[in-house]
Amino acid sequence: MARKKIALVGAGQIGGTIALVLAQKQLGDVVLIDVVEGMPQGKALDIMEGRLPLNTGTIITGSSDFNDIAGSDVVIVTAGVPRKPGMTRDDLLSINFDIIKKVGEMIKKTAPNAFVIVVTNPLDAMVYAMQKVSGLPPEKVVGMAGVLDSSRLACFVAMELGVSADDVQATVLGGHGPTMVSLYNFVSVGGIPLPQLMSKEKFDELSVRTAEAGTEIVNLLKTGSAYYSPAVCSIRMAEAYLLDKKSVLTCAALLTGQYGFKDLYCGVPVVMGAGGVEKILEIQMNDEEKAAFAKSAGAVKELVDWIDAKMKG
């Protein structure tokens, strides 16, 4: 079987971490691409030199030429400017849109069969722009946010209850920003519904922390935003696609009427396999949750309108 090719566009904190973990997992050969000359080459060589103790045969190369995206099976896009303290994800909109446009045009030209995972913020708007610019089928262009937001909520629930995080399943929907929606009735701990183990009041505190989790890390790091957990969450999505796992994951997918919205990317549960987003799962929410989701999708819509205007102009 031919080796798979995974292109990481953006070789910064998230891209570099993804490359290291991909080498450990041996999911495919990796090309790290960045506009900064030397840096992707340096990171690639650094990981290559650690392959003996890593016990891996993965080949990692670095490049500053976007043509090296060509023929990729998976492209993970983190290219852009990360948040600094005091900056919202939306402040990044204009700067990162120009970058996504360039990358999207290159993917269209050189890797039209790729599965594209966008990580660059503001996430829901950037993945929307990527799909429009690249013209790839919507099921092959997704945004990484829900896997991370759900993982963060699962982490906080596990910390509160003193249980293992990998026994906690959580679902966080909506846009990747302060309006994201954590669902109380959709958390389970080793199969036990959370309402049997934790009060709604306590859950609401954890839900607020989840919505602010990115900012909490920005404020601690002071020089950038979270990268370890975004990296491993992106890999979970690549793995679902490459191994045709049919994983049930929350990701930013193009809505075509589901949850009452269309032509909008927003975080929803999907089945992810070799076809990309093979199905969007529509779950039953209560009235409060539905209203919160509508508010969150409305916030994304504002950014999408901005992108539509920019693309027409």
Ligand code: APR
């Ligand atoms: N093409 C390729 N790479 C680019 C381009 C471009 N046009 N413009 C910028 N880059 C690169 C930068 O040189 C940098 O190395 O993107 C990389 C981004 O890496 P970091 O600044 O370390 O940011 P990171 O923490 O990896 O986050 C990347 O993900 O979570 C989001 O908000 C975050 O949008 C940010 C993105």
